[in-house]
Amino acid sequence: MHDLKDKTLPAHSDGLDRLSLTPVPLVPEIRLHLAVDAIVWWARMEAEAGQALTTPFWASAWAGGQGVARYVLDNPEVARGRRVLDLAAGSGLAGIAAGLAGAATVTANDIDPYAIAAVELNARANGVTVTGRQGDLLDGDGGDADLVLAGDVFYSDEMAERVLPFLRRAADRGARVLVGDPGRDYLPTTELTLVATYDAESALTFIDAQLSRINVFQLGG
Structure with missing residues (x-):
């Protein structure tokens, strides 16, 4: 599983919940693929999968x-x-x-x-x-x-x-x-x-x- 986007991104996205390569606020030297709103993005993933999925802790910079x-x-x-x-x-x-x-x-x-x-x-x-x-x-x-x-x-x-x-x-x-x-x-x-x-x-x-x-x-x- 090396291509994250091919495996996790919803087939359609309105931009609110899309993974974007974004500088981390406290560590702007580093950019991560993050969801603008991880909860909305997770809900969309589950809806399209038709089943409960593991919470995507990796989609936010904790x-x-x-x-x-x-x-x-x-x-x-x-x-x-x-x-x-x-x-x-x-x-x-x-x-x-x-x-x-x-x-x-x-x-x-x-x-x-x-x-x-x-x-x-x-x-x-x-x-x-x-x-x-x-x-x-x-x-x-x-x-x-x-x-x-x-x-x-x-x-x-x-x-x-x-x-x-x-x-x-x-x-x-x-x-x-x-x-x-x-x-x-x-x-x-x-x-x-x-x-x-x-x-x-x-x-x-x-x-x-x-x-x-x-x-x-x-x-x-």
Whole structure:
């Protein structure tokens, strides 16, 4: 599944819900194929498919991912020469930032095959190499990744219960773990050290309109 548009775009589009190659608000150095309104676009996809489809998290630039990407580009030494894992990658924004910062390798992981297709398409649009890896990695520890990037992964209780132990295991084996979050309810309040804060006003989608700051944290040492 390498041609995202051939596989996911509705047969007709009025421009409101079309995927467009767009600069990311907080990280304008990076352009992603995004839906203007991901919910409308998703509804159109489902209507044309005649069945329920997986939520297209990859069709939006989530606030926490924007924060992690901004931090990596502003501090390229954190990624330069490292093996990077972009966890629950969605559009692949954080991993693309790591590639632009000079990472040795970048792997973007997501359970959604459409997300993997989106990652590959977006990486090509930004001139970097990112390897997509589909599947659930949360019972592991990130393998040989030196740097684990987790943008907006604490959006539900169920997700938080699985992600936090994974990130702990990655940190315990020596990986640097960076978490981007705009104030989700399920963000753990301990174990995280704040490393950067960004104004979220210009970066948020309509679903996050009530949020004002995007924080980037490091887990562990």
